[in-house]
Structures are given as structure tokens and as C-alpha cells.
Amino acid sequence: MNEIISLLQNHRSIRKFKDQPVSESQLNAIVAAAQAASTSSNMQAYSVVHVKDSSLRSQLAALAGNQAYVSESPVFLVWCADLHRYEQAVRRHGDTPVTGNAENFIIATVDAALAAQNAAVAAESLGLGVVYIGGLRNKPAEVSELLGLPQLVYPVFGMCIGMPDQEPLLRPRLPLEAVYHVNQYTDNQVAVDGYDESIRDYMKERTDGKVDTTWSKEMAAKAQRPREHMKAFLNAQGFGIE
Ligand SMILES: Cc1cc2nc3c(=O)[nH]c(=O)nc-3n(C[C@H](O)[C@H](O)[C@H](O)COP(=O)(O)O)c2cc1C
Incomplete structure (x- = not known):
């Protein structure tokens, strides 16, 4: 364009x-x-x-x-x-x-x-x-x-x-219909199903078949590392977000 x-x-x-x-x-x-x-x-x-x-x-x-x-x-x-x-x-x-x-x-x-x-x-x-x-x-x-x-x-x-x-490689993004909404938010889990498969293909290609994962699996893994310390740190730094 x-x-x-x-x-x-x-x-x-x-x-x-x-x-x-x-x-x-x-x-x-x-x-x-x-x-x-x-x-x-x-x-x-x-x-x-x-x-x-x-x-x-x-x-x-x-x-x-x-x-x-x-x-x-x-x-x-x-x-x-x-x-x-x-x-x-x-x-x-x-x-x-x-x-x-x-x-x-x-x-x-x-x-x-x-x-x-x-x-x-x-x-x-x-x-x-x-x-x-x-x-x-x-x-x-x-x-x-x-x-x-x-x-x-x-x-x-x-x-x-x-x-x-x-x-x-270019890392694929969620399909447009997952992130773009018109007038009202619409929950689009089907778009995520498709994206899980795109990320599986991308990761396999990027790692010569060694890593088999999906986007939602990666999100679940990330949920295990929540950086809980940020709130206390920000408050100590004066941001007072409590
Ligand atoms: C706020 C932010 C923090 C990030 N932190 C890291 C990081 O610590 N290490 C890293 O290797 N990549 C990091 N990234 C890069 C992301 O993993 C990357 O942007 C995402 O997976 C999409 O891939 P792409 O940028 O190649 O399209 C970060 C990206 C953002 C926006």
C-alpha cells in the first residue's frame, strides 16, 4: 500500500x-x-x-x-x-x-x-x-x-x-476478526482455534519441529509467571496504585 x-x-x-x-x-x-x-x-x-x-x-x-x-x-x-x-x-x-x-x-x-x-x-x-x-x-x-x-x-x-x-520468520498475528470489533465487542473463540494452529505451524518451522505448542498453551504457561512483585514495587517507587 x-x-x-x-x-x-x-x-x-x-x-x-x-x-x-x-x-x-x-x-x-x-x-x-x-x-x-x-x-x-x-x-x-x-x-x-x-x-x-x-x-x-x-x-x-x-x-x-x-x-x-x-x-x-x-x-x-x-x-x-x-x-x-x-x-x-x-x-x-x-x-x-x-x-x-x-x-x-x-x-x-x-x-x-x-x-x-x-x-x-x-x-x-x-x-x-x-x-x-x-x-x-x-x-x-x-x-x-x-x-x-x-x-x-x-x-x-x-x-x-x-x-x-x-x-x-514473520510471527503470525491473530486474525483480524479476533481483534477488530464493530460497535459491540464480540467474543470470537473460533478465530483463536485457527490461530492456535497457525502458531503451531510457525513454531514447528522456527524450531525444526522441536517445539510443538499453540498460542493458548503459551498463554497458559505465561499465566504461571505473573510477576506478582510489580504492585509492591510500583507502590514503593511512589506510584501508589493500590
Ligand atoms: C513490552 C514487550 C516486552 C517484550 N519482552 C521481551 C523480552 O524480554 N525478551 C524477548 O526476547 N522478547 C521480548 N518481547 C518481544 C515479543 O516476544 C515479540 O514482540 C512477540 O513475540 C511478537 O514477535 P515479533 O515481534 O517478532 O513479531 C517483548 C515485546 C514487548 C512488546
Whole structure:
């Protein structure tokens, strides 16, 4: 249809990178693209930490569940929800910021995600590959400590960026009728049945027949790893979402 839509529809996460740097001008363009994302009430309630130090990178890779590409990718960014700057702005006027509030927590998390996804698309448009790293939320307090995050800032996810050294298969998505509704939400389990089979075929092909699983089985496995610690962590970090 056009180059941008085709770029978006060709996205695949990259977990192996060439030993080739991302240039300063590429990185600047990527971060500027992130900054151009829409943002709730212009709050820009996010920050991004570019982690360059190799010891920090290895520690983050371990905290993320030993994901080697976190220390090996040319660039590693940590996207944070950030109400700290908002708090400071409100205090300049002698007012009390609203922090212990689910709405502002959502705003900051959404702002971080929108900025990050703009960065991801910008990187892919330059021929680079990316993978998000939610694994940082395995140990969010340790990650926050390593990066010196103040109260009211938390790491939503990391992102590896670099020149791809692999060409993974496109991972199939749910059929349109499972996610797209007109006027009223309609429960479409039949679409999920079909998708289970697409994911079974995809996983078999990707792993030379070694992994036999379906999407709903993967979801059941994920339900066993609920990251229950997030609520207490967010409250300790000042987000007050109880
Ligand atoms: C918020 C978020 C966190 C993710 N965390 C990880 C991660 O820790 N490690 C990883 O290898 N992939 C991670 N991914 C990548 C997803 O597994 C991937 O996007 C999904 O399986 C779809 O595959 P695709 O991106 O290749 O189309 C994450 C993606 C998102 C959006």
C-alpha cells in the first residue's frame, strides 16, 4: 500500500545483531522520532536511559533472565514511565502533584510505550532491528537501583537496537476478526482455534519441529509467571496504585 505500512507489517523482533555500531546520527534520529510521539496532555511522562557501560549491560542482561542480547546489542535503551519531571513542574507553582493515582500511572506507562514504538519504527526504517525487553520487570527494583531511577520513575521495558544478523520468520498475528470489533465487542473463540494452529505451524518451522505448542498453551504457561512483585514495587517507587 505504501512503504510505511509495508515496514510496519514486516516487523519481526531481532535477537542477534552484527558487530556494527549504530551511528550517533542514527540514534539521534531515533530518539527525536520517539519524542515526536503523541503524549497525553503534552505531559511527556517518560524518560529513556541509554545504557553504554558494559558492566551495567551485563548486570541488566542477568536481571532480565540471562538474555544475552541485552549485553551484546550495539545499543540498549531502557524506556521508563516518568512522573518525576511532572512532580517537579507542579511544585514550581507551589501545587501538590497527583501521584498516587492510577490515571497518572497509566498516562506515564502509555507515554513510554508510544515513544518507544516510534523509536522502534524509526530504527526499522533505517534498516536496523529491535527487540523489546520486558524481562527487566523480573527484577524492577534492582534495575531501578542500577540506573539511579528516582521515585516516580520505573523501567517499563528495555530495547535492543542494532543491525540484524538473522532473518526470523514473520510471527503470525491473530486474525483480524479476533481483534477488530464493530460497535459491540464480540467474543470470537473460533478465530483463536485457527490461530492456535497457525502458531503451531510457525513454531514447528522456527524450531525444526522441536517445539510443538499453540498460542493458548503459551498463554497458559505465561499465566504461571505473573510477576506478582510489580504492585509492591510500583507502590514503593511512589506510584501508589493500590
Ligand atoms: C513490552 C514487550 C516486552 C517484550 N519482552 C521481551 C523480552 O524480554 N525478551 C524477548 O526476547 N522478547 C521480548 N518481547 C518481544 C515479543 O516476544 C515479540 O514482540 C512477540 O513475540 C511478537 O514477535 P515479533 O515481534 O517478532 O513479531 C517483548 C515485546 C514487548 C512488546
